[in-house]
Amino acid sequence: MYIDVYNILILSGINIIMVLGLNLITGVTGQLSLGHAAFIGIGAYTSSLLMMMFNVPFGVALIAAALMAGLIGGLFSIPILRLRGDYLAIATLGFCEVVRVIFTNMKVTINGEVQRLSVSLANIPQHINLPLILILVCFSILFMISLERSKFGLALRSIREDEVASQMMGIDIARHKVMAFAISSAFAGLGGALMASNITAIQPIDFGFKLSIGILCMLVLGGMGSIVGVIAGTIILTSIPELLRFAAEYRMIMYGVVLIIMMVFRPRGLFGNIRVNV
Amino acid sequence: MADNIILELQNVTLAFGGLKAVSTVSFTMQQNEILSLIGPNGAGKTSTFNLITGVYTPTEGRILFKDKDLKKYKPHQITKLGIARTFQNIRLFKQLTVLENIILAMDHRRKVNFFASLIPFGPGKKELEMVQEQAIQYLEYANLVEFKDIRAENLPYGKQRELEICRAIATGADLLLLDEPAAGLNPSETTQLMDIIKKIKTELNKSIFLIEHDMKLVMGISDRIVVLDYGEKIAEGSPEEIRNNPAVIKAYLGKGE
Numbered sequence: 001m002y003i004d005v006y007n008i009l010i011l012s013g014i015n016i017i018m019v020l021g022l023n024l025i026t027g028v029t030g031q032l033s034l035g036h037a038a039f040i041g042i043g044a045y046t047s048s049l050l051m052m053m054f055n056v057p058f059g060v061a062l063i064a065a066a067l068m069a070g071l072i073g074g075l076f077s078i079p080i081l082r083l084r085g086d087y088l089a090i091a092t093l094g095f096c097e098v099v100r101v102i103f104t105n106m107k108v109t110i111n112g113e114v115q116r117l118s119v120s121l122a123n124i125p126q127h128i129n130l131p132l133i134l135i136l137v138c139f140s141i142l143f144m145i146s147l148e149r150s151k152f153g154l155a156l157r158s159i160r161e162d163e164v165a166s167q168m169m170g171i172d173i174a175r176h177k178v179m180a181f182a183i184s185s186a187f188a189g190l191g192g193a194l195m196a197s198n199i200t201a202i203q204p205i206d207f208g209f210k211l212s213i214g215i216l217c218m219l220v221l222g223g224m225g226s227i228v229g230v231i232a233g234t235i236i237l238t239s240i241p242e243l244l245r246f247a248a249e250y251r252m253i254m255y256g257v258v259l260i261i262m263m264v265f266r267p268r269g270l271f272g273n274i275r276v277n278v
Numbered sequence: 279m280a281d282n283i284i285l286e287l288q289n290v291t292l293a294f295g296g297l298k299a300v301s302t303v304s305f306t307m308q309q310n311e312i313l314s315l316i317g318p319n320g321a322g323k324t325s326t327f328n329l330i331t332g333v334y335t336p337t338e339g340r341i342l343f344k345d346k347d348l349k350k351y352k353p354h355q356i357t358k359l360g361i362a363r364t365f366q367n368i369r370l371f372k373q374l375t376v377l378e379n380i381i382l383a384m385d386h387r388r389k390v391n392f393f394a395s396l397i398p399f400g401p402g403k404k405e406l407e408m409v410q411e412q413a414i415q416y417l418e419y420a421n422l423v424e425f426k427d428i429r430a431e432n433l434p435y436g437k438q439r440e441l442e443i444c445r446a447i448a449t450g451a452d453l454l455l456l457d458e459p460a461a462g463l464n465p466s467e468t469t470q471l472m473d474i475i476k477k478i479k480t481e482l483n484k485s486i487f488l489i490e491h492d493m494k495l496v497m498g499i500s501d502r503i504v505v506l507d508y509g510e511k512i513a514e515g516s517p518e519e520i521r522n523n524p525a526v527i528k529a530y531l532g533k534g535e
Contacts, residue, residue: 143396150395150402151388154374158382161371168331170357170386170449275373 003243006130012238013133014194017140019218019234020227021187026216027225028148029180030160032085034212035076035092036188038099039069041207043189044196045103045117048124052110058127062193069189074182081174084163096212103204122201128194136194140187144227147183148275156180160225217255221262223269232270282309284453284485285330290339292325292509299325301509302339307453312479312486314496316520317506318529323489324366326506327455330487331363332356343453358386362451364442366458366489372431376422376441379430380413383448413448420444436467443474447482454478456488460495468492472499497521505529 022036047065050056056064080091106117115121147153155176158166167173196202214237222233240258244251262270285307292300300322307313315323328334330341332353341348348356362383371379388409394402417423420440425433433441439459446454459475460468472495478484490496496503497517505513505520507529513520520526 146396146398149398150392151385151390152392152395154378154382155385157374157378158371161373162369164333165365165369165371166382167353168357168363169383169445170354171382172352172354 008239008242009130010128010133010198011242012235013130013137014191014198015215015218015234015238016137016231017194018188018191019215019222019230020140020144021184021191022215022219023225023227023230024144024147024156024187025180025184027219027223027230028153028160029156029177031177031180032089033092033184034089034209034216035094035096035099036185036215037207037209037211038096039073039185039188040192040195040211040215041099041103041204042072042185043069043192044202044207045121046189047193048121048196048202049108051125052121052123053108058125058197062190065193066186066190069192070182070186073185073188074178076185077178077181081177093209093212096207096209100204100208103207117204120201120203124196124200124202126197126200128198133194136190140190141227141231148227152176152179157225217259220269221259223266223272223274226269226271226274228274229269229271283307284309284311284344285487286342287326287330288340288342290326290329290336290341292322292329292334293337298509300329300336300506303506303509303511304339305504305511305514307485307487308501309452309485310479310483311501312475312488312499314500314503315487315489315506316491316496316503317512320508321506322509323506324457325509327363327457327489330356330455331361354386357449357451360450360452361455362446362449362453363455364439364446364457364459366461368435368438368442370430370438370442370445373429375427376417376430376433377410377413377426379441379445380416380448381409383445384409384413384450387450416444416448420447436463439463439471440474443478447478447484451484453485453487456486456490458489458491460490460492468495471495475499 018040022033025031025033043065046068047061050061050064051058076095080088083091104118108115108117155171158171159173159176163173218234218237219230221237222229237255240254241251244254283306287304289302289304290300291298291302303326315326317323325334329336332348332351335349343359343361346359351359371382388405390402390405394400396402414423414426417426422437422441422444425437430438430441443456443459460471463471475486476499479486500517502515503517503520504511505526512525512529513523
């Protein structure tokens with residue numbers, strides 16, 4: 001049996017960046033988001049279209065993708081600030097669908113040729129290699145650890161614990177949530193840009209509800225709010241489908257079994273107890 | 279005398295539809311005073327606290343804190359002005375450590391740039407060390423320093439109450455609102471709490487406004503008492519006056535035959 005370790009490492013790295021983003025808003029701040037696929041999609045299309053339509057260099061396209069996703073994430077969080085729990089989940093899920101439909105109906109002009117985004121956008125420049133991914137993953141991990149340790153991160157964790165008490169201790173909940181959403185979405189966008197460049201062809205359906213749930217599963221398996229957990233959960237759930245390629249029909253079953261075993265034996269995730277402290 | 283007024287309620291009414299939770303209530307509170315708010319269940323005591331801390335806005339009337347109308351401020355801004363509170367059912371940040379609970383309360387006083395606070399050396403580190411030192415001083419004052427690294431949820435119940443009061447002090451507020459601080463404490467813990475509250479008044483020069491059902495505590499430490507019933511103020515005065523006030527006795531015990 002041939003195992004493509006190189007490919008698994010690259011996929012895991014890209015997923016870790018996205019799940020770290022989700023962890024900030026869902027694990028650290030306690031706001032369940034089922035809409036992160038939308039920000040991944042925004043990042044993927046932003047960088048791909050910039051490179052293909054305007055020949056923007058890859059590095060610049062990556063930064064633009066992160067900024068674009070962050071900006072939209074921040075703006076999107078303003079009207080939903082008051083929602084929490086299941087209502088927030090529904091709202092973010094709705095947003096995810098809206099973004100997908102917008103992509104499906106968009107037209108772009110590439111090299112003078114009008115193209116619909118509803119069909120696969122192919123021939124995205126491939127710039128992904130392992131060192132680049134490793135550097136970005138290390139940067140993301142270090143950034144998230146320092147963010148959680150900082151004054152801002154402590155405030156986010158207090159919002160997760162008790163929003164009312166946090167407000168009464170002088171925390172501006174609205175400002176913190178908007179910033180957390182923006183940073184979280186920026187990482188999702190960065191991950192999306194890397195993903196697009198790695199698979200070189202994307203279509204709107206790639207960024208649907210299934211992707212949101214997929215990255216949420218990685219976070220839940222590892223343990224919400226734990227960076228060690230994010231890394232472990234992501235690598236495990238990214239490897240399983242690749243390792244079980246020979247048993248393609250049973251892949252999703254294995255995925256489910258892993259999650260059920262986790263819920264029975266470690267309900268707070270594999271590394272739910274390892275969290276950053278000041 | 280008027281200069282020393284820290285908090286003033288002027289004809290404050292809070293209505294939820296037709297129900298008046300608080301109805302044209304007026305009273306003032308002096309600086310460095312222990313004022314108690316008592317009354318039967320549902321009298322509007324916690325609603326009054328929620329009005330002062332900005333959770334609700336008064337339907338009518340004004341609330342002045344240090345001569346500022348609180349209507350314009352959001353809850354977190356009111357904390358910055360100098361009002362902090364504890365809760366009837368303890369609301370600590372359970373999964374944060376005791377020390378982190380205190381550091382969080384100091385958040386609005388921390389002057390550190392967002393980016394500087396991310397970097398684990400330089401000014402950000404210096405500032406964090408300074409804040410930790412101050413937080414430990416607060417914990418030392420409250421005799422909680424030995425627990426500083428354990429999670430708040432693992433503290434014994436009585437200590438959780440003390441930590442909540444300590445956290446309110448750590449916001450730097452001049453006025454502390456304590457919502458039933460003695461609830462769930464045994465008699466000896468209640469006596470200790472009375473000493474703590476007196477100490478906060480005399481040593482830290484705070485003003486304390488408390489809601490309490492434990493009459494021994496209320497009568498023992500209050501400078502003045504305000505009594506609410508069905509949202510209306512029915513009495514105000516020293517513990518002696520309140521104890522003998524016929525309207526208060528009626529509200530608590532019902533009408534004598």
